[in-house]
Amino acid sequence: MPDTAATAAPVTDVRFLEGVKVIDFTQFEAGPSCTEVLAWMGAEVVKIENPNRGDPGRRMKPDLTDDDPYYFHVLNANKKSITVNLKSESGLQIVKDLLREADVMTENFAPGAIERLGLGYDEVRKINPGIIYAQIKGFGEGSPFEKNLAFDMIAQACGGTFSTTGEADGPPTRPGFTLGDTGTGMLMSNTILGALYKKQQTGEGHRLQVAMQDAMLQYIRVNFATQGKTGKAAARGGSKVPGIDLSPMGLYPCAPGGANDYVYIMTSRANPAHWDNLLKVVGREDLIGDERYATHDLRHAREKEVDEIVAKWTRTRTKLEAMQEVGAAGIPAGAVLDTMELQNDVTFEQRGIMQTMVHPQHSPFKMPAWPVRVDGKVCRVTASPVLGEHTDQVLGDWLGLDDAAVGALKAGSAVGG
Amino acid sequence: MPDTAATAAPVTDVRFLEGVKVIDFTQFEAGPSCTEVLAWMGAEVVKIENPNRGDPGRRMKPDLTDDDPYYFHVLNANKKSITVNLKSESGLQIVKDLLREADVMTENFAPGAIERLGLGYDEVRKINPGIIYAQIKGFGEGSPFEKNLAFDMIAQACGGTFSTTGEADGPPTRPGFTLGDTGTGMLMSNTILGALYKKQQTGEGHRLQVAMQDAMLQYIRVNFATQGKTGKAAARGGSKVPGIDLSPMGLYPCAPGGANDYVYIMTSRANPAHWDNLLKVVGREDLIGDERYATHDLRHAREKEVDEIVAKWTRTRTKLEAMQEVGAAGIPAGAVLDTMELQNDVTFEQRGIMQTMVHPQHSPFKMPAWPVRVDGKVCRVTASPVLGEHTDQVLGDWLGLDDAAVGALKAGSAVGG
Numbered sequence: 001m002p003d004t005a006a007t008a009a010p011v012t013d014v015r016f017l018e019g020v021k022v023i024d025f026t027q028f029e030a031g032p033s034c035t036e037v038l039a040w041m042g043a044e045v046v047k048i049e050n051p052n053r054g055d056p057g058r059r060m061k062p063d064l065t066d067d068d069p070y071y072f073h074v075l076n077a078n079k080k081s082i083t084v085n086l087k088s089e090s091g092l093q094i095v096k097d098l099l100r101e102a103d104v105m106t107e108n109f110a111p112g113a114i115e116r117l118g119l120g121y122d123e124v125r126k127i128n129p130g131i132i133y134a135q136i137k138g139f140g141e142g143s144p145f146e147k148n149l150a151f152d153m154i155a156q157a158c159g160g161t162f163s164t165t166g167e168a169d170g171p172p173t174r175p176g177f178t179l180g181d182t183g184t185g186m187l188m189s190n191t192i193l194g195a196l197y198k199k200q201q202t203g204e205g206h207r208l209q210v211a212m213q214d215a216m217l218q219y220i221r222v223n224f225a226t227q228g229k230t231g232k233a234a235a236r237g238g239s240k241v242p243g244i245d246l247s248p249m250g251l252y253p254c255a256p257g258g259a260n261d262y263v264y265i266m267t268s269r270a271n272p273a274h275w276d277n278l279l280k281v282v283g284r285e286d287l288i289g290d291e292r293y294a295t296h297d298l299r300h301a302r303e304k305e306v307d308e309i310v311a312k313w314t315r316t317r318t319k320l321e322a323m324q325e326v327g328a329a330g331i332p333a334g335a336v337l338d339t340m341e342l343q344n345d346v347t348f349e350q351r352g353i354m355q356t357m358v359h360p361q362h363s364p365f366k367m368p369a370w371p372v373r374v375d376g377k378v379c380r381v382t383a384s385p386v387l388g389e390h391t392d393q394v395l396g397d398w399l400g401l402d403d404a405a406v407g408a409l410k411a412g413s414a415v416g417g
Numbered sequence: 418m419p420d421t422a423a424t425a426a427p428v429t430d431v432r433f434l435e436g437v438k439v440i441d442f443t444q445f446e447a448g449p450s451c452t453e454v455l456a457w458m459g460a461e462v463v464k465i466e467n468p469n470r471g472d473p474g475r476r477m478k479p480d481l482t483d484d485d486p487y488y489f490h491v492l493n494a495n496k497k498s499i500t501v502n503l504k505s506e507s508g509l510q511i512v513k514d515l516l517r518e519a520d521v522m523t524e525n526f527a528p529g530a531i532e533r534l535g536l537g538y539d540e541v542r543k544i545n546p547g548i549i550y551a552q553i554k555g556f557g558e559g560s561p562f563e564k565n566l567a568f569d570m571i572a573q574a575c576g577g578t579f580s581t582t583g584e585a586d587g588p589p590t591r592p593g594f595t596l597g598d599t600g601t602g603m604l605m606s607n608t609i610l611g612a613l614y615k616k617q618q619t620g621e622g623h624r625l626q627v628a629m630q631d632a633m634l635q636y637i638r639v640n641f642a643t644q645g646k647t648g649k650a651a652a653r654g655g656s657k658v659p660g661i662d663l664s665p666m667g668l669y670p671c672a673p674g675g676a677n678d679y680v681y682i683m684t685s686r687a688n689p690a691h692w693d694n695l696l697k698v699v700g701r702e703d704l705i706g707d708e709r710y711a712t713h714d715l716r717h718a719r720e721k722e723v724d725e726i727v728a729k730w731t732r733t734r735t736k737l738e739a740m741q742e743v744g745a746a747g748i749p750a751g752a753v754l755d756t757m758e759l760q761n762d763v764t765f766e767q768r769g770i771m772q773t774m775v776h777p778q779h780s781p782f783k784m785p786a787w788p789v790r791v792d793g794k795v796c797r798v799t800a801s802p803v804l805g806e807h808t809d810q811v812l813g814d815w816l817g818l819d820d821a822a823v824g825a826l827k828a829g830s831a832v833g834g
Contacts (some may be wrong), residue, residue: 015610029639041611041749056687070645074638140790148744153658153666154751157681158740162656163755164593165582170678171668172753174580175592176654177637186603186635191789193610194433194458200617209790213771217785218603219579220594221491222446223756227488228782233757234676239579240590241570249570251579251588260589260650264574270473308614323575334558334571336589338580339640340650351559353631367641368634370512372608373626392576 009352011369012377017043020196021398022104024079025119027055029152030136030212031108032075033185038104038192039078040370040379043293046394047076047385048095051083051416054387059130069362073384077357077367082394083386086117090414092115092396095119100128100399103199104192108136111147121207130205132195134188140211151210159216160234164223167238184215239264245307247277247299251336253313253369254322262336263322264316269296277329282313348379354380359383388416426769428786434460436813437613439521440512441465441496443543444472446595447491447553447629448525450602455609457796463811464493464802465512468500468833472805477526486779490801494774494784498802499811500833503534503740507831511812512536517545518815521609521614525553530563538624547622549612549654551605557628567629572597576633577651581640582628586654601632613822656681663718664723667697668753669731671739679753680731680739686713694746699730769795776800805833 016364020043033056038087039045058072068259085091096119099105105124107114114120114135122132138150145158155176156162161180166173188210195206217224223234226243235242241253246267254261267274275289287309293299299306316324326333337345343366348354353370360383370379395401395415410417437460441452449472456462465474475489495502502508516522522541524531529536531552538550552696555567562575570591573579578597583590605627614625634641640651644659652659656668663686671678684691693705705727710716716723731739736752748784760783765771773787777800787796812818812832829834 002650014611016615018615020614056808057493068642068646070642071823073645074642084589087764107813108682119471123519135562140768140770140791143764145740145744149747149749150751151685151749153656153681153683154749155600157668157679157751157753160756160759161592161594162679162681162753163677166590167587170584171656171670172679173590174654174658174668175578175594175596176583176640176651176653177578178638179592182638183600183603184634186600186607187787188602190607190610191458191787191791193614194431195791197437197610197614197617198433198435199551200614207790207792209793210788214765214768214788216764217770218758218788219596219599219758221785222488224760224784225487225491225594227756227760228490228784229485233755234593237591239570239588241591251574251591253588260580262574262579262589264570264579266570267567268568272638273771275751289602293825301775322510322826323562327562330566332568332571334567334574336574336579337577338650339637342577342634343418343644347560348631348634351557351631353557353634367645368638370604370608371557371631371635372604373624373625374612375607375624376558376626396758 001313009349009355009370010377011355011380012374013042014040014221014374014379015042017041019104020044020104022046022106023102024100025105025107025109027108028057028342029181030184031106034078034189034192034251035106035180036075036077036079036138037186037189037370045079045099046390047079047081047241048173049081049387051388054081054083058215058387061416070365073359073365075208076384077381080390080394081387082391083388085413085415088412088414090409090412094409097399099131102131103196104127104132104134106134111137112148113203116379124206125205128205130199130203132192132199132208133193134208136184136188136210136212138212140150140214141209143211143213152178152180155184155212156216158168159213160220160223161216163219164234164236166236170236172236180212183219184210184212187215187218218244245300246296250307250312252311252322253305254314254317255318260336261319262325263319264334264336265310265326266332268332274331275299278310278331281325281329282310284309286375313417322350355381357381357383361386391415426766426772427535427794428772428797429770429791430459431791431796432459435456435579437461437517439463439523440515440519442522442524442526443532444525446492446598447601448523449474451553451609452523452597453492453496454606454787456602462496463515464496466497466498466500466804468502468805471500471633475804487782490774490776490779491784493617493801494798495812496802497807498804499808500805502830502832505829505831507826507829509535511826511831514816516541516548517543519548520613521544521549521551523551523571527566529556535705538563542622545622547616547620549609549616549623549625551609551625553601553605553627553629555629558626558630560628560630565832569595569597573599573633576630577637577640578633581637581651581653583653585653587653596636597629597633600636601627601629604632604635607631611619630724640653662717663713664720665727667724669728671731671734671736677753678736679756680736681741681751681753683748685751691748692716695743695748696728698742699727701726706713733743769830772798774798775798808832
């Protein structure tokens with residue numbers, strides 16, 4: 001299976017960032033999701049990990065055996081790992097030597113931790129004035145909460161995404177995915193890439209900082225726009241969109257009535273024919289031209305009634321049949337797909353959007369790849385690194401250390417063995 | 418107010434992409450959010466707009482007067498606009514002349530539309546082999562739905578985000594923000610920046626393509642990881658996180674009981690002291706050491722009971738008081754903030770994260786800026802362009818056309834007047 005997929009899928013080694021060296025102290029998700037973008041585009045991303053446990057994201061339950069490598073896989077594909085004891089003087093020196101060679105350094109430790117290690121920006125720029133030094137924290141410098149810890153849910157709660165999600169008359173609701181982490185990572189990687197573009201011309205370094213709370217505002221800007229128009233805080237609307245009074249629009253139940261058997265249908269204001277065409281699809285040609293339903297505003301005033309006209313038909317179709325039939329009539333429609341359905345849909349694998357990670361220690365794992373195609377192909381996913389897998393190689397390549405020199409560092413516990 | 422803010426806030430003109438020229442055909446959100454990233458980092462992004470209406474995102478309700486510029490503002494800050502009649506032969510020629518000078522071209526028209534205009538990749542690469550040609554569609558080439566239209570909600574439904582959002586026993590739910598659009602834009606801008614880095618060395622061009630459905634998989638990768646472990650489709654959990662059995666963890670109600678008066682509190686598995694410390698905060702020192710609540714697993718088995726211990730206290734505090742008191746005890750906590758609370762929190766403005774757009778035709782509008790700080794400062798937000806504002810300037814700067822030449826194009830309706 002993995003082999004067939006690897007052969008058939010249009011994948012390639014994207015080399016946009018060939019030669020770019022990244023020293024990566026990040027852990028869990030917000031930081032690793034950022035540096036993985038660089039790795040997928042061909043940068044050499046070297047994780048600096050603690051010799052004992054490594055990135056805590058390697059084991060989501062610290063008290064369990066290593067039966068949950070998936071979180072680490074999805075966030076650390078295509079990277080390298082070296083283990084260094086940062087509490088040892090010679091370990092710290094090795095990292096400084098590596099930083100002298102690096103283009104980028106990234107970290108997302110708790111506030112103050114990188115400075116306590118002696119690797120704050122002012123120290124690192126002395127070693128390498130051209131470095132792009134990128135930091136991700138929960139809250140911004142100057143925020144009343146700048147010293148606070150944050151996890152994904154905290155950043156999302158404080159960053160507004162909860163307040164816009166959920167039923168209109170229900171509580172705020174967690175969006176069911178880690179936008180606080182990966183959403184932040186995507187903004188930092190963009191900015192690192194901008195700084196790298198400039199650095200290529202001038203050699204200049206910069207300090208980049210982003211807070212997870214602040215990053216959430218980037219993703220709810222349309223809610224701010226709605227607030228600009230209404231003068232009120234952006235509301236929740238279940239699966240409707242507050243501020244867009246189209247009808248029909250929303251989630252409609254499908255056969256056989258499982259937890260995710262729904263189809264989203266949206267008729268557009270820009271295309272008045274959508275309503276008539278939808279009536280044909282649902283077998284209600286008798287309502288074409290009916291004055292009660294002539295416009296979005298009239299239909300919106302009878303929204304429950306209109307929704308039931310649509311739902312009566314969608315209940316007779318599976319979500320994929322409904323998507324197919326409504327979509328074929330030129331009306332936007334989308335089935336609600338869950339992760340298993342997405343996983344089992346071979347067209348993602350055929351297109352390279354899902355790829356199987358083949359790993360030396362863990363089972364093959366099919367996972368989403370970077371979804372942007374380059375000249376028709378998708379960046380190849382390679383294995384997430386085994387802890388310390390690349391210590392010898394990186395110390396050799398970057399610093400010219402031979403086996404004896406690396407062996408001495410290992411013997412002194414400066415690096416992991 | 419705007420002046421004070423502009424003076425006080427740490428903002429700067431980021432020039433990472435100075436000299437990079439972008440021809441931008443994008444509309445609505447997925448495309449404009451992508452090119453705005455380039456604009457914020459200093460690229461010259463020129464929107465090519467229809468002389469009559471321009472980007473349809475300029476007016477969200479086509480039948481209304483221009484009272485809703487906010488959507489356009491948040492997605493088109495720092496860009497330029499020229500108006501060109503693409504149906505006119507000389508208009509099309511002007512665009513081809515501009516494309517010869519460009520580094521990047523972007524579009525997110527319906528499938529097939531750019532090719533029908535005569536500006537498909539094979540045409541444009543003939544004019545400019547070094548161009549980075551970036552396309553955003555709803556569904557990927559080779560997907561069974563590749564010809565379908567998509568809007569944000571369709572992409573999210575088909576991309577898995579709905580299936581993970583909502584109450585455990587309720588229907589799938591729309592995340593209340595436009596991740597299908599902006600989330601896709603952020604992935605494409607990353608890839609354009611990667612391609613620009615390489616182009617700077619080699620001059621090489623590339624075709625980049627992303628589908629909104631595929632892009633959603635990038636944001637739900639942790640749900641795929643959870644599925645990897647459990648073998649089941651990633652579930653919904655309300656404001657809990659399926660797969661993370663921590664207790665206490667979740668949303669707790671606060672005074673005075675308004676729609677968004679909640680605080681998220683999370684005790685970590687890595688830090689057993691969180692529970693004892695939280696008991697002190699909530700005035701239940703009597704439970705410290707109680708065997709019934711000694712571990713996350715024990716507490717998770719009594720989750721309702723444990724949640725009520727916490728909620729009984731949170732109901733006596735506002736969400737900001739609760740966040741403050743719990744956070745001060747070293748336990749991650751975050752108030753649920755809505756867009757109005759975020760808008761009115763002056764610390765965002767003081768830090769440059771929110772900035773006021775001063776516009777020649779519309780009221781000043783406070784909006785989120787690109788949240789990544791560069792050397793302590795945030796990219797300055799400048800006005801979204803008036804339709805056709807930069808026609809003369811861009812045709813002069815890029816093509817050397819003088820007033821007479823531009824006037825002749827206007828007289829012939831090739832460009833807007």
